[in-house]
Amino acid sequence: MSRRALLGTALVLVLVLAGCGGSAGGSATAPSDGPAEPGGTLTVFAAASLTDVFPGLGEQLEADHPGLDVRFTFAGSSALATQVAQGAPADVFASANESQMAVVTEAGLADGEPQVFAANVLQIAVPAGNPAGVTGLADLAREELTIAVCAPQVPCGAAAEDVFAAAGLEAAPDTLEEDVRAALTKVELGEVDAALVYTTDVTAAGDAVEGIDVPQAERAVNDYPIAVLADAPNPQAAAAFVELVRSDQGQQALADAGFRTP
Amino acid sequence: MRRRSEPGVPLPLLVPAVLAVAFLVLPLAGLVLRTPWAELGPQLTSPAVGQALRLSLVSATAATALSLVLGVPLAWVLARSRARGRSVLRALVTVPLVLPPVVGGVALFLVLGRQGLVGRWLDQALDVTIPFTTTAVVIAETFVAMPFLVISVEGALRAADARFEDAAATLGADRWTTFRRVTLPLVAPGIAAGAVLCWARALGEFGATITFAGNFPGTTQTMPLAVYLALQQDPDAAIVLSLVLLAVSVATLLLLRDRWLTRAVR
DSSP, X not given: OOHHHHHHHHHHHHHHHHHHHHHHHHHHSOOOBTTTBOOXXXXXXXXXXXXXXXXXXXHHHHHHSTTXXXXXXXXXXXXXXXXXXXXXXXXXXXXXXXXXXXXXXXXXXXXXXXXXEEEEOEEEEEETTOTTOOOSGXXXXXXXXXXXXXXXXXXHHHHHHHHHHHHXXXXXXXXXXXXXXXXXXXXXXXOSSEEEEEHHXXXXXXXXXXXXXXXXXXXXXXXXXXXXXXXXXXXXXXXXXXXXXXXXXHHHXXXXXXXXXX | OOOOOOOSOOHHHHHHHHHHHHHHHHHHHXXXXXXXXXXXXXXXXXXXXXXXXXHHHHHHHHHHHHHHHHHHHHHHHHHHOOOTTHHHHHHHHTHHHHSOHHHHHHHHHHHHSTTSTTHHHIIIIIOOOOTTSHHHHHHHHHHHHHHHHHHHHHHHHHHSOHHHHHHHHHTTOOHHHHIIIIIHHHHHXXXXXXXXXXXXXXXXXXXXXXXXXXXXXXXXXXXXXXXXXXXXXXXXXXXXXXXXXXXXXXXXXXXXXXXXXXHHHO
16 A cells, blocks of 8 residues: 555545544434424333333334434343443334343433333243143243243343242253343254243244243232433433323234233 | 555545544444443353353354365365356355345345255254254354355465465376465465454354244353343443454454464565
8 A cells, every 4th residue: 555545544544534423412402492392313221021012112102203213222121221221313112021121221311201102011921833842830840941031130030030039930941041032042043942921022023923821920020111211312202102001092002012011 | 555654644645544544443342331330240140141252162163164265275276276157156145245134134044944955854854953053153153254255265375475375286196286385375364364253253253143043042152142132121231242252252352363363464
């Protein structure tokens, strides 16, 4: 490479770096159109189990408020709570249990009291046809089966621990998945004989997965709280979204996906 | 290549170079500054950390060994053989370099999983299942890290003086003997450098591992996975774990550098 080319490359790099700095500062403050209409960008952090419900509600909100752009991040609630605590520019946080919401509220990062908008229970998911012949929770304690359970750090894993404790069983998982959807994927791929996921995930997976009810799961029902964040760049749109989730329409969408509604 | 003897670094190079150093070093400095030193002792002695660290070191080393056994011959084929389609082959084997590791993990499932092309047969005929085992960790790490070794060794082979090999051939050595007695010693520093790069990449592997091998303490939970999960519950513990991983990698690289890498640089 000639000296001139090197110099050119260096200059371009400096310009790019300078450009990044400028635009990052500019876009962080979303434009708000005064108190009248929610507009700009709304960022919603939601538990992985809400992956199939919230996007529909987001589209509804966009249709109601032209100019509004709703964006979602779906992941394990604990990962999201950590990101919020580290200053992620989110407007709304919807958690799959109360304790991950508590991480956010105890840090003073929620605006007002979180509202419980849904509940979910665990169910055993097996690949279509149930090749290993799983019938109940006791099968998830069998060493010879390949079992996926959520990691204890995420809400579905915490609930799974409670369910196994309530049943007096020692679980024999082969992998502790980082969120509930990762566990579900292993079932869909047929790579595990069974996984403990939410009822709603079994519904969402359609024909690829069969669900088996677990009576003990009633001992560990997860309540889903939602909150507008104190540092929300777009508090108006955030409030509108929370309102929509708690409206009859939102509750119906959640019920259709298999959630229990309060 | 001309070498310029004028001292000093031109300003247009100096400024971005300093920025690059700051960009690369500041996050590491942040890690060290934010480390809760009081927690260091208890974390270091906790059996879970020892388990994850041991698994990481063992599987990264096994992945490097596997990469050496398979990757050095591949590098030779890419650098020396006259076979057609070598450029296509090179592009193919370097795909894992640009592939997101999670995609690599899914791809491994589709081939080696219980329902995979090869895995189905392994499962039914030999009763061998690979996912969710330490073997799966080694395979995932090898998949992601071997291209680094292949590229380095191929580069070393191309740079090596082919006249030594020609001389060996005229003296009656066959190609295998030439490879063993002439080529290998000639490119040994390049192989060592490639192996270190490969080992470092394998040690840090996350995406393909958590996808294909899952996450279970003792069998498949390597340090990067432990860091990721610790971050969700106890950020301080995650920082300590990261620092341990950082210290171990830097120490290993320094140790190897004294032994081998200085020769590779020369």
